[in-house]
Amino acid sequence: MINNILPTIALPTTPTLSVAGLQCIRDDRVLFDNLNFSVSGGEVLQIEGRNGSGKTSLLRILCGLALPTEGIVYWQGQDILDLQGDYWENLLYIGHLAGIKVELTPLENLQVTRALASQTTDIDLTDALAIIGLRGFEDVPVRTLSAGQQRRVALARLLVCNVPLWILDEPFTSLDKAAIQMIEGLLDAHAQRGNLVVLTSHHTVNCQQARCLDLND
Numbered sequence: 590m591i592n593n594i595l596p597t598i599a600l601p602t603t604p605t606l607s608v609a610g611l612q613c614i615r616d617d618r619v620l621f622d623n624l625n626f627s628v629s630g631g632e633v634l635q636i637e638g639r640n641g642s643g644k645t646s647l648l649r650i651l652c653g654l655a656l657p658t659e660g661i662v663y664w665q666g667q668d669i670l671d672l673q674g675d676y677w678e679n680l681l682y683i684g685h686l687a688g689i690k691v692e693l694t695p696l697e698n699l700q701v702t703r704a705l706a707s708q709t710t711d712i713d714l715t716d717a718l719a720i721i722g723l724r725g726f727e728d729v730p731v732r733t734l735s736a737g738q739q740r741r742v743a744l745a746r747l748l749v750c751n752v753p754l755w756i757l758d759e760p761f762t763s764l765d766k767a768a769i770q771m772i773e774g775l776l777d778a779h780a781q782r783g784n785l786v787v788l789t790s791h792h793t794v795n796c797q798q799a800r801c802l803d804l805n806d
């Protein structure tokens with residue numbers, strides 16, 4: 590079923606995100622150094638590591654929201670700092686703070702997403718909320734929802750944005766078992782369509798195409 594929800598994105602080539610010689614120093618502490626990896630369409634890369642090891646810092650660098658102290662992030666072989674908007678239009682980042690407006694309703698949040706996103710699906714927004722488990726909560730302020738429901742509002746953007754690269758920071762936080770399975774299904778379906786996912790999670794991610802990178806290794 591999930592396979593039928595997500596659109597097919599016409600990709601000219603296999604999308605690839607790679608990093609070379611990445612280093613991150615925070616307050617004189619080296620979080621990671623000489624980090625090299627590549628993730629291509631069809632893959633789900635899970636970044637692991639203990640609290641404070643630099644997972645969120647790495648994701649922010651991959652998004653171009655923070656700079657590494659050394660090294661380069663490449664999208665399709667080009668430095669993302671050179672690409673800027675040409676990179677960001679391929680990317681959906683859902684961070685710790687979820688990026689939702691709590692004064693707005695779930696429906697209004699998705700309307701904002703659709704208005705601002707570079708490429709969107711044509712899914713009916715009410716249907717997207719139903720799929721994500723928020724039927725009946727479309728029109729209430731997000732601040733009145735539970736933590737798990739608020740996380741679902743944030744994750745509903747996966748159904749609305751039509752981009753190849755998903756970067757997700759702890760997407761399963763506050764979700765119940767059924768919601769975790771549903772999101773894992775979305776990740777699998779996204780990868781099966783030739784797209785890529787980079788995520789952090791302290792839990793084992795149950796995706797067919799998942800592989801792990803441990804920052805503590």
Ligand SMILES: Nc1ncnc2c1ncn2[C@@H]1O[C@H](COP(=O)(O)OP(=O)(O)OP(=O)(O)O)[C@@H](O)[C@H]1O
Pocket residue numbers: 615616620638639640641642643644645646647
């Ligand atoms: N803007 C910042 N300025 C200074 N230090 C920072 C900044 N952002 C993060 N740090 C520090 O960098 C370290 C790594 O933080 P980060 O959030 O990347 O870790 P994490 O692996 O995602 O942790 P967690 O598993 O707890 O979410 C922490 O010690 C944090 O205090």
